[in-house]
Amino acid sequence: MEWWEVLVQQTINGLTRGAVFALIALGYTMVYGIIELINFAHGDVFMLGLFISLFWFTLLGVTKTLTAWQLVTLLPLVFALTMLSTAALNVAIDRAAYRPLRRSPRLAPLITAIGVSFMLENIALLWQGPAPIAYPDVFPSVDILREWFGVDSAIFLTTKDLLVVGATLPLMLALHYFVTRTTWGKAMRATAQDRETAAAMGINVERTILLTFFLGGALAGAAGLIQGMYYNIGQWWMGYQAGLRAFTAAVIGGIGNMPGAALGGLAIGFLSAWSDQYISARWTNAIVFSILILVLVFRPHGLLGERTPEKV
Amino acid sequence: MRRASGWTALAAALVLYPFVDRALGLHTIHAVSDGMVYVLLALGLNIVVGYAGLLDLGYAAFFAIGAYAMALLNSPLLGSPLYGHAWSFWLCIWAAAAVSALLGVVIGAPTLRVRGDYLAIITLGFGEIIPVAIRNLGDITVEIGGWRPIERLNLTGGENGVNPVGRPYLPGVSFETDPAPWYFLILVIGALSVWAMSRLQDSRLGRAWMAIREDETAADCTGVNPISTKLLAFALGAWFSGFAGSVYAAKLQAITPGAFEFQVSIMLLCMVVLGGTGSLKGVILGGMLITVFDRVLLSQTTFFVRWVGRTIGIPALTTADLTLWRWFFFGLGLVLVMLVRPQGLAGRRVRPIAVVDDVDQPTVQEAAPAARAESIPPWLRERVQRGGGPESAPILEVRGLTKRFGGVIALNGVDLSIPRGAIVGLIGPNGAGKTTFFNVVTGLLRLDGGRITFDGASVVGLRPNAIVARGIARTFQSIRLFPHLTALDNVLVGQHCRLTATVTGGMFRTPAVVAEEARARARARELLAFVGLGGKGADLARNLAYGDQRRLEIARALATEPRLLLLDEPSAGMNPRETETLTELIGLLRRELALSVLLIEHHMEVVMGISDRITVLDYGTRIAEGGPQEIQRHPRVIEAYLGTGYEDELAARRGAR
Numbered sequence: 001m002e003w004w005e006v007l008v009q010q011t012i013n014g015l016t017r018g019a020v021f022a023l024i025a026l027g028y029t030m031v032y033g034i035i036e037l038i039n040f041a042h043g044d045v046f047m048l049g050l051f052i053s054l055f056w057f058t059l060l061g062v063t064k065t066l067t068a069w070q071l072v073t074l075l076p077l078v079f080a081l082t083m084l085s086t087a088a089l090n091v092a093i094d095r096a097a098y099r100p101l102r103r104s105p106r107l108a109p110l111i112t113a114i115g116v117s118f119m120l121e122n123i124a125l126l127w128q129g130p131a132p133i134a135y136p137d138v139f140p141s142v143d144i145l146r147e148w149f150g151v152d153s154a155i156f157l158t159t160k161d162l163l164v165v166g167a168t169l170p171l172m173l174a175l176h177y178f179v180t181r182t183t184w185g186k187a188m189r190a191t192a193q194d195r196e197t198a199a200a201m202g203i204n205v206e207r208t209i210l211l212t213f214f215l216g217g218a219l220a221g222a223a224g225l226i227q228g229m230y231y232n233i234g235q236w237w238m239g240y241q242a243g244l245r246a247f248t249a250a251v252i253g254g255i256g257n258m259p260g261a262a263l264g265g266l267a268i269g270f271l272s273a274w275s276d277q278y279i280s281a282r283w284t285n286a287i288v289f290s291i292l293i294l295v296l297v298f299r300p301h302g303l304l305g306e307r308t309p310e311k312v
Numbered sequence: 313m314r315r316a317s318g319w320t321a322l323a324a325a326l327v328l329y330p331f332v333d334r335a336l337g338l339h340t341i342h343a344v345s346d347g348m349v350y351v352l353l354a355l356g357l358n359i360v361v362g363y364a365g366l367l368d369l370g371y372a373a374f375f376a377i378g379a380y381a382m383a384l385l386n387s388p389l390l391g392s393p394l395y396g397h398a399w400s401f402w403l404c405i406w407a408a409a410a411v412s413a414l415l416g417v418v419i420g421a422p423t424l425r426v427r428g429d430y431l432a433i434i435t436l437g438f439g440e441i442i443p444v445a446i447r448n449l450g451d452i453t454v455e456i457g458g459w460r461p462i463e464r465l466n467l468t469g470g471e472n473g474v475n476p477v478g479r480p481y482l483p484g485v486s487f488e489t490d491p492a493p494w495y496f497l498i499l500v501i502g503a504l505s506v507w508a509m510s511r512l513q514d515s516r517l518g519r520a521w522m523a524i525r526e527d528e529t530a531a532d533c534t535g536v537n538p539i540s541t542k543l544l545a546f547a548l549g550a551w552f553s554g555f556a557g558s559v560y561a562a563k564l565q566a567i568t569p570g571a572f573e574f575q576v577s578i579m580l581l582c583m584v585v586l587g588g589t590g591s592l593k594g595v596i597l598g599g600m601l602i603t604v605f606d607r608v609l610l611s612q613t614t615f616f617v618r619w620v621g622r623t624i625g626i627p628a629l630t631t632a633d634l635t636l637w638r639w640f641f642f643g644l645g646l647v648l649v650m651l652v653r654p655q656g657l658a659g660r661r662v663r664p665i666a667v668v669d670d671v672d673q674p675t676v677q678e679a680a681p682a683a684r685a686e687s688i689p690p691w692l693r694e695r696v697q698r699g700g701g702p703e704s705a706p707i708l709e710v711r712g713l714t715k716r717f718g719g720v721i722a723l724n725g726v727d728l729s730i731p732r733g734a735i736v737g738l739i740g741p742n743g744a745g746k747t748t749f750f751n752v753v754t755g756l757l758r759l760d761g762g763r764i765t766f767d768g769a770s771v772v773g774l775r776p777n778a779i780v781a782r783g784i785a786r787t788f789q790s791i792r793l794f795p796h797l798t799a800l801d802n803v804l805v806g807q808h809c810r811l812t813a814t815v816t817g818g819m820f821r822t823p824a825v826v827a828e829e830a831r832a833r834a835r836a837r838e839l840l841a842f843v844g845l846g847g848k849g850a851d852l853a854r855n856l857a858y859g860d861q862r863r864l865e866i867a868r869a870l871a872t873e874p875r876l877l878l879l880d881e882p883s884a885g886m887n888p889r890e891t892e893t894l895t896e897l898i899g900l901l902r903r904e905l906a907l908s909v910l911l912i913e914h915h916m917e918v919v920m921g922i923s924d925r926i927t928v929l930d931y932g933t934r935i936a937e938g939g940p941q942e943i944q945r946h947p948r949v950i951e952a953y954l955g956t957g958y959e960d961e962l963a964a965r966r967g968a969r
Contacts, residue, residue, distance in 0.1 A: 038429050097647050104654065107367050110429050111585060112650045114369070114578060118643025126636065240574070244440070247433070286444040289437035296430045297422040 001154040008155050010273045016161055016230060018269020019168040023223035024246035025253070025261040026175065027090075027216030033192040033256035034212045036106065040113035041093055043243015044120035045086050045217055049224020050234045051128055053082040054135055063136050071140075079167075082225045083218035090217025091210055099206075117240070124236040132235050135228040139163055160230050167226055171219060172262055178215075179258065188212060192256065241285070245272065248292040254302025263304065318593065326499055330492045341491040343607050348498045349560045351599030352505055354583035355592065356552030359509065361581070362590035363518060364545035365525025366423075367432040369577055370439020373419070374412045374550040376572035378557020380446060381408035383474035383567050401480035401562055405501075409554035416550025420543050439577055446569045447471055473568030477561050494563050501559060505552050508819050510592055512548065515818030516811050516829075519797075521545055522590070523805045526794035533754055533788075535780035535809030535872050544815065575639060579606075582642050585649050588656025597658055602642075610635045685904050689838040695873040696905045707732045707767055707876050707908045708753070708784075714761035715745075715752055715932075722748045724932040725762065730876065730925075733906035735898065737913060737923035737940075741953050744929040746912045747789055750878050754786050755779045767875065781809045785874035787865045789881045789912070795854035799845055799864050802853050803836035806871025836871060843867040843897065859890045866897070876908045877901070883915050891915060895922055916954070920944065928953060 001009070024046050031039045056078045057063075066074060097116050101109045142159045145151045179185035190198040191208045199205045227242075228234055249268040253260025268288065275284040295303065333341050353375055360368045385404045399407075419438045423431045450470015454462040468474075479487040480497065487493050512518050520541045523531035532538050561567045579602065587598020614634040621629025649656065708730040715723040722745045730736045738746050751757040753764055755776040764771050771779050785806075794802050811832055817825040840849050843863040848856065853864060862882060869877055879898070883891040895918050901907045902922075913919045919926065920940045928936040928943060930952040936943055943949055950956055 036429075038433060097651070100651050104650075107428055107432070108650050108654055110367065110432060111581070112647045114581075115643040115646030115650070118578065118639050119647070120643075122637065122640035122643065126640075244436075251433075280448075282448045283444070286441045286448075289441050293422065293434050293437045296426055296434055300426065300430060 005154045006277060010277045011270065012155070012157060012161055014270035014273030015266065016164045016269070017273060018249075018266035019164045020223045020227050020230075020265075021242070021246045021249045021268050022262040022265025023168060023171065023219045023226070024242060025249040025265045026172070026258060027220050028243075028247050028250040029253070029255055029258055029261040030188075030212050030216050032250070033258075034188065034209055035098070035102070035109075035195075037098060037109050037113065038247065039098075039216070040110065040243070041097075041116040041120055042090075042216065042220060043241075043246060044117050044124070044239035045090050045093070046220040046224045046227070046242055046246075047234070047236065047239030048089065048120060048124060049082055049086045049221035050135070050228040050238075051124060051133070051224075052085045052221065053078055053225035053228055054133070054234065056081045056085075057136065057138060062138055064138070065140050066138050075138075079222060079225060083221040086221030086224065087214045087217035090213045090220070094209065094213040099209075117243075121236055121239065124239075128234070128236055130236065132233050135232045135234050137232055139229045164226055164230055167222065171222055175215065175219070176258065184208075184211060244292075245288055248288055248295075251292060251295050251300075252303055254304050257302060257304060260302055260304045264302070322596070323503070330495050334492075341495050345491065345495045345498050345563065346560075347600070347603035347607065348495075348502050349556050349563075350580065350583070350603060351596055352498075352502045352556040353553050354580045354587075354595050354599045355505060355509060356549045356556065357580050358549075358584050358589065358592070358595045359512075359521075359552070360545050360549040361584055362588075362595070363513065363521035363525065364542060365428075365521075366542060366545060367428060367435070368549070369432050369436035369574075369581070370419075370442075371435070371549070371553065371580055372572045372574070372576035373439045373442040374416060374553035375557045375560070375576065376442055376446065376569070377415050377550075378408045378412045378554035379561035379567050379572070380468060380474070380557075381411040381554065382558035382561040383477045384468070386478040386562065387474050387476065399478075401478060404562075405555060405558045408558035409551045412550040412554030412557065413547040416546040416548075417543050420546030424539055424542055436574070436577075439574060443569045443572050446572075468569075471569065473566060474561075475566035477565050477567065479562060479565070498559055498563070501555055505555060506592060506596070509552075511819045511821065512815070513592065515815075515825075516808060516813040517541070517544060517815055517818055519801055519805050520808055522797055522801070523794050523808075525590075526796055527792050529756065529776075530788070530792040530794065531805065532776040533756065533780060533786055533792075534806050534868060535777050536805060537775070537777045539775075548815070575642075578646075579642060582645055584656075585646060586656055588658040591656065591658045594656050594658030598656065601657075602645075605641070606638055610638055610641075685900060687842045688900070688904055689835060689842060691835060692839070692842075692870060692873070693905055696875060696907050703732060705732075705768065706730055708910070709765040710753065710762065711765075712762035713749065713752060713759060713764065715748055715757060716760050722932050723752065726927075726929065726932070726934050728910075728927050728934070728937075730908050730910055733902060733908055734924040735902050735909045735911060735922050737911050737919040737926040738929065739913065739916075739919055739926060739943075739953065740929035740935075743931075745932040746929055747880060748932075749929070750786060750880055750910075750912065753779075754784060754878065777809065780872050780874075783873070783875035784878065785869035785872045785876070786878035787862075787869055787880055787882060789884065791858075791861045791865055793853040793861055793865060793868070795852065797853060798850050799840060799853055799856065800833070800836050800849035802864055802868050803839050803871045804832055806868040807832045807836065810871075810873055839867045839871055840864075843870075844893075859886055862886065862890075862894070863897075870901075874907070876910065878910045880912045881914060882911070883913060883918055891918060894918075898922055 024043065027042050027045070028039060031037055031042070060074060060078065062070070062074060093116055097112045098109045101112060139160055142148070144157045144159065144162070145153050145155060179188060187198070187203045187208045188211065190201065190203055191205055195205055198208070245268050246265065249264035250261045251264070252267055253262070253264030271291070272284050272288060275287050279287065329344065330341055333339070353371070356374070357368060357371045360366050360371070382404045385399045385407060386401060419435070423434050426434060446468045447470060449467040450472070452462055452465040452467065453460060485493045520531070520536045523534065523536050524538055524541050528538050583599040583602050584595050585598070586602065587596065588594030614632060617632050617634065618630050621627065621632065706729045708728070710726065710728040713723050713726040713728075714721070726745070726749060728736070728738070728749075738749065740746055748757065752759045755771070755774050755778070759772060766779075766782055766784060769782075771782060771784070774782070794805065797805070811828055813825045813828060837846075837849060840846055843866055845860060845864060845867065848860065853861065856864060866879070866882065882898070883894050886894065898909060898911070899922050902909060911919065911923065923940055926938065926940055926943045927934055928946070928949045935948045935952060936946045938946070944954070
């Protein structure tokens, strides 16, 4: 491969990884925006999303590549089922572990979030076992450049890459529309700015928080499904790492800032792909965490976010 | 004393345990020794999390650093020229602690400017980076365009770790196959560490940690330097994990990077949270419970469940393995403790306001007795009157003070001067910039223009605690005490910047430190008595009545031995009787101590009654300055703040009394 082909290939990899990170990061940023909690368990909701989608596929009898007809019927159905499941899971986590601590010091719900994360990981471990789980190759993989355009190139661009973009982009746009254009979205933004005032204006704050967890969970579920279809593998511990990377993405974009989280996700995707290629995959984690630390210390409002005065 | 007997019982049990173990043939000494290492680690984490209130999610990194410091210095096998020969264990253990402490400072430094939950994530990041670095530094090859300046350099042993690690040498004691010497070695190190920690907890530094944990801003404004205090928490927390790590490495004779993952940090956090953050006994208890749970209960219950499965005939149970669930249980434990008992098993319960004491007191709470000149502590008189500048120069001189928040000009070229021994009132409508003025003078906010001269020297750019040390103390509009510290401790924190005890001094309690501490306590009691809180020294600040809290805040400010006192609405929320007592107290401070006071106040009777001069702010601009009579007639003041007819009203109220 020529050097530029390597670069293009890694950039495609980065884009697909980044799209998944972006979906997870949106959940972090929404929850932090509204209740100032780093929802540590969010990465594990993503991981469970992968296994839950696998469960739905199995239940629907899908074990091999979907036909064109199934793609337009079954795939949206599995998307919906998975997203609903993880959304319900995320809401349940909030009700059980965070809601009782709404008025506690800020570190208390963070500690329970870590506890929940451990519980979810171990539920997955006991459910699926410690070995990597093969995820069926449900989405047809076509080498686009070669088979559609007849270009003989070392670059490998498949329909799966299109799937990632094609599934992620509408979800993000829908979320953006929901948050900026609907009454519920307005309630979310108001609650994020000032919970007390929002409550005084007649907004049902608890219901708004519930909605936030619901949306965040749904996106994490979609990310899990996409991850499974793209990489065809699932492991019980993958949520921890993906979660931390997605959190880094949210921080880079300015936590609480939703377009920022999406862009931050892409940035982390590119960075990790390039780091794998040009430095060494062994160091990628250290690099991502160094970026996280540097941003938190020097630009805690993110690279995009405007400075907002700290709430006292 | 119950307290002492609890420790004695624990010590006796631990000393006798190996003999019991041998007599009964339990073979648990190894496991108990490992458990003690983890308890020691949890105690170190408790310094950071429990005392200083900094959530550290990457504490296992320090454990790793301690272990690797020992292993690398004390292993003959590594090929690197840096570690040519093995050093003595007894030397390495100190080196390991020192290296850990140093890294504690390095890792702590960037987190100082970061808020609580971000700090937690940063420590987690470090906790992830360090094992990655240890793994990868075992085989470093740097290649730049075919040129390889470094090839296959092994710094850390990589994935395989370091093996073997040298044993300690002690004449007559064999650290070979017999686990008992290891047990006692760890016990001695643990006991010495607990002793040091209990000393630290009750020292000047321990109080400063807890003040930072309770309210960092208030601590800064009470003379505690948050930067050095937090760094010391990281350094000392890491110091003890250096001990734990190095003993652990030497005992195992081999270490691998896998032993220091995120899970270890969380297990240690479990121990601290379960036992009760900030309580030595609690953390020891939590550590023992979790170790027993992890090493004994889970495996024994598994046997039991399998037995039940075989007896009843449920095949699923016969193969059950509860030890696989251990991390699930740790997670569940964290959630349950935080939901059900956030203060932990041994945590100090927040005492309700004592009911028993009320029996011999009148049911209607009597306002505190007015402070009397005789009850002013003599040392305070002396300390307040110290100082440099000439009598005629003002104690505080502010010129052209400007502060902007984005486009809003909160203070616009404000001048204010406080003559020595004068009470100056600062009034104006809400949002006029009065509290901003306080915040700029005390160093909480950076100014955008102007000069602030205190006693002849500029205080611009100083940190709040440095300004307190110069002699400016303040109270807050919304009371900011250290709610979970006692009233006495609150005042003692005020003394912080006047005390000199060092870390080692506090640990070894040198005669000088003991004398200083005794004097500080006596002074704190005198101050409490002076403001009318005598006998309430042992109450938690949060349990005091509102008026008492206000007076405690003044006592804490006085403990810093100020020459200028800034009071931000001291009578807010007080009833007329309390207000009157407070007015007398402020007047007394000026009359008897010649203490200069700058007073923000909305009670016009108070301001007009005791101020020598009054400055009026409106929209960040000084609109008037003068004596009380002058101000009351000033047309702009009446328009902006007092309102027309104010004079008649005040006169009528005076007449009515």
